Amino acid sequence: MIDKRLMGLVPESNKHIVKAVVLKIVSLFCNVAIAFAMADFLANLIAAKPVDKSILLVLAVVVVAGLARYVLTAEFAQQSHLASTLVKKRLRRLIFEKILKLGNGYSESISTAEVIQASVEGVNQLELYFGLYLPQFFYAMIAPLILFAILSFYSFKTALVLFICVPLIPISIALVQKIAKKILSKYWGQYTQLGDDFLENIQGLTTLKIYRADQKKHEAMNASAERFRVATMRVLKMQLNSIIVMDIIAYGGAALGILLTLLDLQAGRLNAFGVLLFIFLSAEFFLPMRRLGSFFHVAMNGIAASKTIFKLLDTPVERVASKTEVGGDIVLKNMSYSYDDVKEVLQNIDMCFAENSFCSVVGESGSGKSTIAKIIKRSIHNYRGNGKIGDIEISDISEDALNQDVVLVGMNAHVFKGTVKENLLMGRADATDEMLWQALEKVNLANFLKTLDGLDTVLQEGGSNFSGGQRQRLALARALLRDAKIYIFDEATSNIDVESENKILDVLQELKLTKTVIMISHRLANVVKADMIYVLEMGKQMGAGQHEALLDSCPTYNHLWHTQKELEAYAGGHNEQ
Structure with missing residues (x-):
């Protein structure tokens, strides 16, 4: 079971596989030498011939051949390790490079869980495929030929029978393979689904606890795990059954060979030495x-894992964008987009975000606001219509340029484990402490940090020791340090108190x-000073203009405002009471 594409994917490993096969062949000759020495000694013993000198010879052969086999086995393990290491490095590099080529929108083509599984479990399976299965495959093809060539000098008929029986094992493997493909396909499908469920539940564990939905998800996770367990047991059952069949053929064939040699001995066609050798x-x-055959499941797992890896590697990459200039008005014309090719979340949108201005996109949840941000940032592709920054189509601008000059801050902007300073320096690596404090002042976070350890305040994983609003303000400070040309704030002040929010809005005006x-934003009070406001409803553009004009001309905006x-x-009156 050789996959030519896999072999061609990591050609550097071929030399180590060849060395590993040669080492096993030399080890086989060591076994043959021991067999010859033992057969000769016992034949002499049976014939009542002197064995004083032959004892020393046998011991010498056994010791030398045994030491040689030990060295050869260790070297084989080393070559196997080198082959598998090259595979891991090569495949993980290919996966990493592919994700970089796919860019911010890679998740449109493949889920994060699939990427993780392909680069971890999938690569580990292929490591075994290259390190164990392939060397054994080539050795298993050569070893019977060598033994047939040696033993045919003593009994051609018996050697031929043994040689003919050998292919029964791969035939049985081929028969099992038809069933195994379906079983392993279901196994990897269940494995991927379990990984997706696990990753999603871990990421949303706090939310599940808040809404007391963790028990329901726990039960769903148990059901998914049970399906995976059943699939795993089917794989193990298939492997066990195939091993039993192979054992019957292997040891049955060896017993048949021994029986034939005994018949040849009885008929006088073979002496004691020949019988013992056989x-x-x-x-x-x-x-x-x-x-x-025992590595058969390794090969099948490797082939199954390669499908996931090839799915990722074969994902088409949009043409390479080469433009590095970002600047000018952002213009979207006749812009439409669908996540599933069924329902359009944007329908024929026309927007212009003038350079050096404060513009806003408003609407209820699900109206398509965040999709606009993703298109400008090019986190999603395959939109219909035209989107330009200046005179350059967004799809023609390189991702490096977009990442440098377009900063997107969302409501769930991630902060990293470490210090406040380390998180802020991600925005600008050469920023001084004074610049960091200025950014923190702008988002009304400086006074809070001064009560702790200042810039050296430690953040736990995901900033879990900070409140949601504090994490958002830290993410905003980091964005302000970036000194980009375009800033997109997607509900970035949603968890922030009113005092801090007003201060941040003043900073945005500057x-x-x-x-x-x-x-x-869905909160219109935040955008009343905007130079241009675009109103969305169910993916359609309902109005465009400034606050006062929209109150008169756009019923959707007017309704949202009031x-x-x-x-x-109502909330204010309720709080006073």
Whole structure:
């Protein structure tokens, strides 16, 4: 079971596989030498010939051949390790490079769980495929030929029978393979699904606890784990049954060879030395192929894992963008987009975000606001229509340029384990402590940190020791340090207190003097000072203009504004009571 594409994917490993096969062949000759020495000694003993000198010879052969086998086995392990190491490095590098080529929008083509499984479990399976299965495969093809060539000098008929019986093992493997493909396909499908469920549940564990939905997800996870257990047991059952069949063929074939030699001895066609030689070496005909059969599941797992890896590597990459200039007005014309090719989340949108201005996109949840941000940042592709920054199509701008000059801050912007300073320096590596404190002042976080350890305040994983609002303000400070040309704030102040929010909005008004600022928000009070407001409803553009004009001309905006004002008035009155 050789996959030519896999072999061609890591050609550097071929030399180590060849060395490993040669080492096993030399080890086989050591076994043959021991068999010859033992057969000769016992034949002399049976014939009542002097064995004083032959005892020393046998011991010498056994010791030398045994030491040689020890060295050869250790060297084989080394070559196997080198082959598998090259495979791991090569495949993981290919996966990493592919993800970089796919860019920010890789998740459109393949899930994060599949990427993790392909680069970890999938590569580990292929490591075994290259390090164990392939060397054994080639050795199992050569070893019976060598033994047939040696033993045919003593009994051609018996050697031929043994040689003919050897292919029964791969035939049985081929028969099992048809069933195994389906079983392993289901196994990897269940494995991927379990990984998806686990990753999602871990990421949303806090939310599940808050809404007391953890028990329901626990039960669903148990059901997914049970399906995976059943699939795993089917794989193990298949492997056990195939091993039993191979054992019957291997040891049955060896027994048949021994029986034939005894008949030849009885008929006088073979002497004691020949019989003993066949007894010692009959099993050697079958053991290489039998061992290959034991690696059968390794090969099948490797082939199954390669499908996931090839799925990722074969994912088409959009043409390479080479433009490195980002600047000017952002213009979207006749822009439409669908995540599933069924329902359009954006329908024929026309927007212009003027350079060095403060613009906003508003609408209820699900109206398509965040999709606008993703298109500008090019986190998603395959949109219909035109999207330009300046005179350059967004799809023509390199990702490096977009990542450098377009900063997207969302409501769940990630902060990393480490110190506050380390997180801020991600925005600008050469920033001084004074610049860091200025950024923290702008987002109203400086006073809080001064009560702790200042810039050396330690953040736990995901910033779990900070509140949601504090994490958002830290992410905003980091973004302000970036000194990009375009800032997109996607509900970036949603968890922030009113005092801090107002201070941040004042900073954004100052920022627009030299930067393009786009605020995506469902809260209209945040955007009343915007130079241009675009209103979305169910993916359709319902209006465009400034606050006062939209109150008169856009019913959707007017309704949202008054509804929010009524809710805020009610909440304020309720709090006073």
